[in-house]
Amino acid sequence: MVLKNYMEDFVLDKLEELIPKYPGCCFCENCRTDIVNLALNHLPPKYVSTDKGQVFARVECFNSQSEVEIVKQIAAAIEQVEAHPRH
Numbered sequence: 153m154v155l156k157n158y159m160e161d162f163v164l165d166k167l168e169e170l171i172p173k174y175p176g177c178c179f180c181e182n183c184r185t186d187i188v189n190l191a192l193n194h195l196p197p198k199y200v201s202t203d204k205g206q207v208f209a210r211v212e213c214f215n216s217q218s219e220v221e222i223v224k225q226i227a228a229a230i231e232q233v234e235a236h237p238r239h
Contacts, residue, residue, distance in 0.1 A: 158198040159222075163191050166222050170230070177234040186238060190229035195222060 167187060171179055179187075 155199050155201050157192075158200050159192060159195055160188070162198075162222055163188055163195070163226060166219075167191075167226055170223065170226055174230050174234070177230055178237055178239070180239065182239050183233050183237055186233045187226065187229045190232060191222070191225040194225045194228070 167184070177183070
């Protein structure tokens, strides 16, 4: 059985959309990893193991409230990493 936290894909995709809105922030590999990790730690996981599960996870994460929460957590993570980068 293969398990996948589908929330990772949503966070990574949404981060790419948000990067242009933060021109002063570093988005090197270390900073991106820190941002994604911080955001995922504050979001509920969406584990799937089948194609059907992926469809349900995608539908659930595409509702407006879930998307708002994902963007909110990514923005908070960007601000935190921007204030305290590890490099």
